[in-house]
Amino acid sequence: MAWRFTPSKYKNTTPKVPKKEETIYDLPVGNLSCTNNAIHSSDHNLAFLIDGEGGKIGLLPLEARGRFLHHQTNIVYAHATSISDFCFTEFENLLVTCAGTEKMKIWQCSDVLKQTDDKPVHISDAISAITLGNNVLLECLSPHKTVSKLIAVGSSDAIFVVDLENEANIIELNADYDRVQSLNWSDSGSLLTASAKKGREGYIFDPRASSDPVQTLVLHSGMGREGRILFTNEGIVSSGFTNNRVQEVLLFDPRNWTQPIQKEIFEPSTGLLIPLYDRDTGLLFLAGKGSSKFTLTEINSSKWTLTRLQEQPVSEQTLGACLIRKMSCDVMTGEVQRIHQLTKNSIIPYQMCVPRRSYKDFHSDLYPLTVDSSTATTKGWLSGENVEPSKVSLNPNNAHISNAESNGHVGEPVSRTSDLSANTTGEDSNTPRKIHYQDVLVKNDSPAEENVSPNPHNGTTNKESITSKIPVNGNPTEVRSCENVAPIPVKMRAPPKSIPTAILQERKIRPKSCVAGTIQSKxxxxxxxxxxxxxxxxxxxxxxxxxxxxxxxxxxxxxxxxxxxxxxxxxxxxxxxxxxxxxxxxxxxxxxxxxxxxxxxxxxxxxxxxxxxxxxxxxxxxxxxxxxxxxxxxxxxTEEETAEENSEPAxxxxxxxxxxxxxxxxxxxxxxxxxxxxxxxxxxxxxxxxxxxxxxxxxxxxxxxxxxxxxxxxxxxxxxxxxxxxxxxxxxxxxxxxxxxxxxxxxxxxxxxxxxxxxxxxxxxxxxxxxxxxxxxxxxxxxxxxxxxxxxxxxxxxxxxxxxxxxxxxxxxxxxxxxxxxxxxxxxxxxxxxxxxxxxxxxxxxxxxLITWKPSLTGTEWETNTATNLQFCDLCPVGTKEFDNAVRAQAELGKTNAEPKVEGTVQNPKASLNPQHTNKESPIEEADLKLKTEKGWSERIHKDDGALEQDHVEGVAESEWTE
CATH class of the missing domain: 2.130.10.10 (YVTN repeat-like/Quinoprotein amine dehydrogenase)
Known part of the structure; x- marks a missing residue:
């Protein structure tokens, strides 16, 4: 029961308010009127609704910052009518959209990353369009959390489970309810929850067992325009309204679905609280539509309680909000999540950081293993299999699949980092990334590390045009192929040559200072x-x-x-x-x-x-x-030179x-x-x-x-x-x-x-x-x-x-x-x-x-690639004592004063050469040394005769004393 008294690691999570240049502004969003979240994120992209005729979606790289006007924004022309809902698939980053009675469409967003110039990309051709019936009004989408290319689609009178790879409706859930507005899969992928009747009723389905709901939930009593429902570690959270148009959040315990275990009342409003849940940390973000703040809460899965942590005011009204994928978090700054707020003309990212004394090292207690990729298939899921997706550590140095022990085999080590520190050099994924350049370990006998060249023939030349990472705001989020420019030939990097030991030993170690366990600069x-x-x-x-x-x-x-x-x-x-x-x-x-x-x-x-x-x-x-x-x-x-100038020619x-x-x-x-x-x-x-x-x-x-x-x-x-x-x-x-x-x-x-x-x-x-x-x-x-x-x-x-x-x-x-x-x-x-x-x-x-005023090579030697060593010089003036040596000498002096040397004794020379050697003396020599040491201390310390100060003062005569 120790968990009852254990404080949460995330209770002090603090939002970091960005500056204007750290946001995306001047976007053509406008005033939206929709019943979805209006913005979603994938591993590399942000998709958001754009105001105007038809259903258009703006698309930008996740790390984009700065000003983006309408003609600078990538646009997906998805539908002819207003978009009902859209989302990214869990593992393939495919964009799925639906709008009214139109077909559900699938879009490949990697086209944005392959653009050949700085002009924005306009996408109008979907890679697939799936028909789910005649005059079926599609309302909401929810991608499966364990199976790739599987998605649930809610409509006006049914729920469909669609296989995107085969473009087939594999399960249809029928029930007598009105307009499904929200869907969400459980973390295990076995259950599906739905919110209908404008947030007043909820349903839990086991799609593989029955087309009817296995549990009906009584949700909110209000007549709101929309509602949201989602799983939180097998529990359920629902967002809606009370009879008084007050925002309400319900928390359901999986042990008892009949009634909520906790109700949280917020503010009177016409805008719904959008619940955004991070299953790795248990943090629940509540962003109110039309509100100028969002609330940070935490769900304790042990006690099944919802705790409010803090409220963050924002500068503009919220039209939509979303969280990023865990792989995109900047773990070396303490960021545990990032919420993107969509306003009428901007996207504002708020980093959720846990304050720590130092961010030099990776804090593993803040970042549990997170989902990386799925190994489950639709066919296996239909047959009853519940395969958990593989998980990796967010540690930039090393990461391993978490379910290797559970499934009986050990997978290959996987190294995954955030977009800000992703390793794209083609090196071994197990090689730790050098974060502190000063922490250099020189091994005299270690062989040179071997790098694997992407070309099987090391040292060959690739004369094709370079495919390079093209970032937005200096971040590696775009890939561009230089087709319209003169190709710059690239020589594939060969394995590094072995470095002589003498050169390795000459590498300098920077001066460092350690204060309270943190390396600080001098x-x-x-x-x-x-x-x-x-x-x-x-x-x-x-x-x-x-x-x-x-x-x-x-x-x-x-x-x-x-x-x-x-x-x-x-x-x-x-x-x-x-x-x-x-x-x-x-x-x-x-x-x-x-x-x-x-x-x-x-x-x-x-x-x-x-x-x-x-x-x-x-x-x-x-x-x-x-x-x-x-x-x-x-x-x-000098004065003589001045006089000569006046007499001689200029x-x-x-x-x-x-x-x-x-x-x-x-x-x-x-x-x-x-x-x-x-x-x-x-x-x-x-x-x-x-x-x-x-x-x-x-x-x-x-x-x-x-x-x-x-x-x-x-x-x-x-x-x-x-x-x-x-x-x-x-x-x-x-x-x-x-x-x-x-x-x-x-x-x-x-x-x-x-x-x-x-x-x-x-x-x-x-x-x-x-x-x-x-x-x-x-x-x-x-x-x-x-x-x-x-x-x-x-x-x-x-x-x-x-x-x-x-x-x-x-x-x-x-x-x-x-x-x-x-x-x-x-x-x-x-x-x-x-x-x-x-x-x-x-x-x-x-x-x-470093000697920069003397050459190490001639021009001819440099042309022939002659090896050279960097030259250094000592800046200590001749005759000047070094601070470290002086302190050491003073320490030796103190030691000498503490233990005076005995004249006539000779130290064993082998003891100075062998630190493990101890010179054992006879008991007589030890006693003699003890007496001489005490005598040395007695000579240095002032002797006291035991008399008090008043004993030396002359008093009054005896005759002066009277009774």
Whole structure:
């Protein structure tokens, strides 16, 4: 009886109210007048009614967000009259519709996922139409919960059980009642319940045993327009009205169907409470039609009670509501369900989350095994079989079929996750998904894991067009085949090569801090300090504020900073960072490129960081060497140099400088972006406005690789830290990853990720295991998205703010700290971590730094795919004590003070080499050591003679005492 006192795990379930950009708005829903739920969801889609002539259904991906007008919405032209009811089948995601006396139709919604362009899909041809009789008025639908392609259909005078695969009516249930308005199967699939007579009577059928009801239920006494009834773990919940037009919910105990075990009265209203039940958690959601709130309740199947948890107010009146399939829940945020509210112009998703201290780990107590697929057949069900559907765990790391023990066999392990973290890379389903990139386990003797290539011939080339996942709002919910674009060849990924042990051991472990069992960053308390005026260049003017969105309007090296100026001559001012000053009035000396600048970057491996690569609009790439003899703005000057300038002729200027090299990279096409290889000297990658990506060896002035990376302009590109891969984002909304060392067929992965082609930035983060993308949403919100490198699965999407300028990411490889800057930031800011021991070196804050200023390879070695190791350097100054070592030394000192060493004793050297070795001493030596230890403590502790303080005070004379 311990369950009587056990609190529910879901009693604190809290709805998460979304922002406007996290909803679907401006939909053509209108004012609906229907007796169904008006919206349903499948594993990947949302189907909802649209106001207008005839029976039309809107169709959108489940993870769609943003603005969708009428001409942007996928529409199913289902019937000529108003739709009576519609639903998705339980396992095949087929859309089934019915309307009045028309035929029941079946629709294949995967057509939406196979659209070839951004235009919405209009579906008017059903894959099947089933006739259930002449002039039969179809009212409601209910898919079977254990058998695939089996559905119950309610009409004005009968109930049909229809086999969708064979398009046949296999069972007809006849009874003397008026207009069935709601149907629902039991979880076992053996019983069927129906609500009729406007919610006043209910019926329980055993379709395989008899066509007559086995039990009649007396439901609500009111004359409502409609009613709802459904099974809840073999119990029944009914929603209707009382005589006073008050909303009422009844709960029936399966042990006694004659009367309800509990009645719940709500508010007077003309709108019905739509009951939505989650059988995994026992939560019952009640959404009132026309109401501005929904109620969260819980059904305890042990005590058969209905408990109200909380009421959530909503901003708009509800026209319909539905729950999502359990597989679509974001389990790593504590989401146990998600209810979609349909209003007259929007769909608002409310996440139901259970608050926990941390969501780093999977909370198995919140997510029991859930239904995955059905193995039962219609023929077996008709013969009396009750086969339970297979169940899987929602744990992203591992999942197993739950009924393997019950049916006597062990099934293959199944790994299923939500749409936000689905694994589509073709890897083994048992392989745990890497959620924490910092938690790296290095095994010295373990062999390399083998990946199964989708192509039986590993390393072969697939020259067909790519079929890629196309998400809405950055989520993998659409599949699109690129038929109208130039095919981008894909090289199937071969099994990974074995990594040397030395390289594995060099992988750095990030500094972490554990507080109350939760891993937290050492940089969570980072402070920003604003630079003073004396450390800032002032009086800057004529700056070019019309640089392309994909260009970087600022570049720095160890010694110089480059800033573009206004004009069509491509002027580029150079500032020396050693001495910030006020820029003198007059014309600013600058490099003249002769064409508008599109991008520029300092060579990371050039001596004294004085080589600058400038990309121009005419497709040329100019390399400039900044001579130390040419004074730049901010160069420090002594009094002698100032006197010499006044007496000698004027020094050469930047405007008189000629480029070191001029290379025609784009053949007249505009260069949009360029990036130096981080490990190979002289290797640079450029992106062009026509979508071409080219890799050049600047030392030999030759093109190594040139491929059509995108069908339109390249917005951004980035090298991986090891210099082997290139990630690009284009105006065709695609994100692609290339391995240029493998030749022309080097595209290894691609995905549609952008919502807007205004601009984007991409960079490798977290030891090249993840990709960070900054972009714009459909509502002009600036957002950051994190993708897994293998498969490009979306891990997280963060909305920053609403703005017009592009957010530029700057990632620190050593600390994994991300800095985001945008156009309009005017203040120079430095960051520091507050520490107490400032005189000691903090190894946890300053790990070994990646060497980015020295090349590891030459251009020729990089072309031949020579292996290289990343190089790191120690940042600890010479002679500075480390904080960890100092603390350890202090601890040893305390230990020494606690147990003084005895002079003349020698420790066993083998004991220090073998930690399991113990040096056993004789009893005499132990007694001698004890005496010497006590003597050492006595010398350190002040001895007390036992006298009190008042004993040393002189009192009065004896003669002064009187009786």
């Amino acid at each position: 940089f969570r308390h980072v402070e920003a300090s604003v630079a003073t005026k004396k450390d800032t260049f002032t009086n800057l003017r004529n700056l070019n504020n019309r640089m392309p969105m994909e260009a970087n309007p600022f570049a720095v090296s160890e010694k110089y900073a480059a800033v573009p100026l206004q004009g069509t001559a491509g002027s580029l001012a150079i500032f020396e960072l050693s001495d910030p000053v006020k820029v003198p009035d007059g014309i600013i000396d600058a490099i003249q490129n002769g064409s508008p600048i599109t991008d520029f970057q300092f060579n990371p491996f050039a001596d004294r960081s004085n080589e600058l690569a400038v990309a121009l609009e005419n497709g040329t790439l100019k390399l400039w060497e900044i001579n130390d003899q040419i004074p730049c703005i901010g160069a420090p000057k 020094a050469p200027k930047l405007a008189d400088l000629s480029p070191m090299k001029v290379i025609d990279v784009g053949n007249g096409k505009k260069i949009t972006c360029l990036r130096y290889n981080p490990v190979a000297k002289g290797i640079i990658c450029v992106g062009l406005a026509n979508g071409v990506m080219a890799v050049w060896n600047l030392l030999e002035e030759k093109c190594i690789l040139e491929i059509p990376a995108h069908t339109s302009g390249v917005l951004s590109l980035a090298w991986s830290t090891d210099g082997k891969r290139v990630a690009t984002v284009g105006r065709d909304f695609m994100l692609r990853i290339f391995e240029p060392q493998d030749g022309i067929d080097c595209c290894v992965s691609e995905k549609k990720v952008l919502e807007s082609s205004r601009g984007a930035r991409v960079c490798f983060v977290c030891q090249d295991e993840l990709l960070l993308l900054t972009s714009f949403s459909k509502t002009s919100s600036r957002q950051c998205s994190l993708y897994q490198l293998d498969g490009l699965n979306l891990l997280h999407n963060e909305i920053i703010d609403v703005g017009t300028s592009m957010i530029v990411p700057h990632f620190d490889y050593d600390t994994s700290v991300l800095f985001l800057t945008g156009k309009g930031d005017r203040t120079r800011v430095s960051f520091k971590v507050p520490r107490i021991k400032k005189d000691m070196f903090q190894r946890d804050v300053f790990p070994n730094a």
